[in-house]
Amino acid sequence: MTELSRNRSDAVAALEIDRVGKLFDVAGRRVEALRDISFSVRPGEFVAIVGASGCGKSTLLRLILGLDTDYQGEIRLDGRRVEKPALDRGIVFQDHRLLPWLTAEGNVAAALRRSGLPRRERRRLVAEHLKLVGLENFAGAWPAQLSGGMSQRVAIARALVNRPRFLLLDEPLGALDALTRLRLQDELARIVRQEGTTALLVTHDVDEAVFLADRIIVLQPDPGRIARIVEVDLDGYRDRSAPAFLRLRDEILDTLGVRHAPQQAIATAA
Amino acid sequence: MSEIAVVMAARSVWRPVLMSLVAPALLIVLWQAIVATHLVAPYILPSPATVLARFQNELDGGTFWGDVAASLSRALGGFALGAPAGLAFGLLLGLSRLAGRLFGPIFLAYRQIALFAWVPLLSLWFGGGEAGKLAFIAISAFAPATVNTWRAAATIPAPYRELSRALIFGRLDHLRLIALPSALPGILTGLRSALIHAWLATVGAELFLDIAPGLGGRLNEGRDKFEVDLMIVALTALAVLGLGFSQLAAAAERRSIRWSRR
């Protein structure tokens, strides 16, 4: 049973979120986590979903992964409804969620258990992806021996080893210290560009979204709704201090209702 | 490290060792004093020297080692019967919600009955042979193994269960890569507890059913013949063996979970 899609570069199909809503039962009360979310993702695109905690962005990712099938609306992958998890979607959780009783390469290999590939091919893929995230020398290390940043990199390798069509990232860098976070953002940008995977990133860090994404979906909470969708028109390597970068970031912060210090005259510039 | 620190470190290593010997040493001194001043009759409390001589006696010849071997083999035999059964049962109860609801309550009810109450029942059913004793020890190992395994198998953390679904693991993969490794610490605790319970049950059974060969039988012999020195020898042997069991079990547990150590 091979669930891989080897032709990632096929242009046509995509991910469609069609009027998705989600209701939760919390202590007897009905809570509307998501309402009328609609957008689509083109192949090879990097889309970020930004919002404060509790606006339902993680919930949305779980629906896309297929962990939860109880929602309103439709989620379509290549035109077909998402029924359950499959290897065409790889996920990186906020807690790296490495299995402590498997080594780094054991953890990456675990994602290949259902791939139907011969053992030699699996070994090659594991080695290749550990190299991709820069951890080829730590293949035999136990998670307890790795730092937070390294563990998360292993988790990224695990999510990519199946060459999935979609890479789902649920606040992947939220548990790391600020310096590691910046470094891993660079890494992530490089890796995703190299692999050409379509990526969906959920984050509360606006800078991170502007740095990584081609398009940013801003959610507002209670209930989670799309406030606006922003196209990121920054090319090449993105300079976090460039005026265009900061302008975009401030715009989004504005939408989220967060006051910011105006960067001299930039705020008023068009 | 400065010289003062080195000296202090050395002293802090030896001090506890020496201090821990104070109490036993005092005890022996007190003991000798009681004997020397004839505070109690010598047949009630023999002198330390007598006990030491008896020790020598037993270890050299006699049936002492045979008794130790008999007790150990009974304990381990019963453990080998009861612990795996408890483990399997615990896994069933923990991994299958249905099994837990069906069989859990009656197991909990069964646990309320004091262990030794089964001895008369078993001796009536097995007619007092070795099989009955082994069955009793197996029963004593069964419950601790079950309880710990059950709890461990039933509380696999949600993040891992989610990961299993995200990686679309089949039942076998889930068992091998997620459920069993996650439950392993609890399972080992259960096995350790089962071992200790088996040992306690063995000693108790030997004591009350006057089984020989065995350390319990020796203890009884000492009481029957009023040979307190023999009793002290037997008790010391029990203490040493008990210590050995706990340390062995703890060490085995530590070795098996090497992935949790940094």
Place this chain on the structure above:
Amino acid sequence: MSRHATAFLVPALLFGLWWASASEGWLPQQLLPAPMAVWDALADTAASGDLWADLLISLQRVGEGFALGALAGLVFGGAIGLSRTLRTLLNPLFLLLAQIPPLAWIPLVILAVGIDEAMKVTVIAWASFVPVVLGVAQGIRDVPARLRELGRALTFGPWDLVSRIVFPAAVPAIFTGLREGLANAWQTLVAAELFASSEGLGYLISLGRQLFQLDLVLAMVVVLGIVGLAVNGALALVERRLLRWQTIAP
């Protein structure tokens, strides 16, 4: 089917099998007496007053022994938990003695104080003592350093430190020790009564065995189960009241 209903499914099935076995004669009466026979045996001992008398004696012994052992255990455990000097001095000896199964002390204790109540209470007290000491010492040792630090920052003296921080933080472990001590005490009581007593619940069981009256044995086993449940339940209730501040760890 509701949760409560499924709990009774298997017991009901087993009981049905038991009843069928007795009425169809699958197993001889010596091996498995009929449910009614067991019930009759239970009713007889209850009516004759033996059940209550023996039950009372058993409970008394456990009560006395456990109270003695637990109290001593709290004091001794507190002492070695709080004072490193005392711990280094006394702990090794205590641990060595604790390795010896409580029941193994019986022959020696019989020689010392005879075969009567004193023997049973002593052995039961020791059986309770060990787990309580371990629980108290562990509880005190496991009080997080940061809580002790807080106490020092609030300029607590030793009495305040112990009574307001160390002891309350150690209560869960102390209760675990008490629970184990009670379980130990109960097990020891039953064993002692089975083999070295002329009254008590254990004695009744032993009597049944000697007279080859399996129905009496089974009836008393059932009573044991119920009493065990009640005793454990009572302790659990007390524990729950005292530990209301504790939240279940995820």
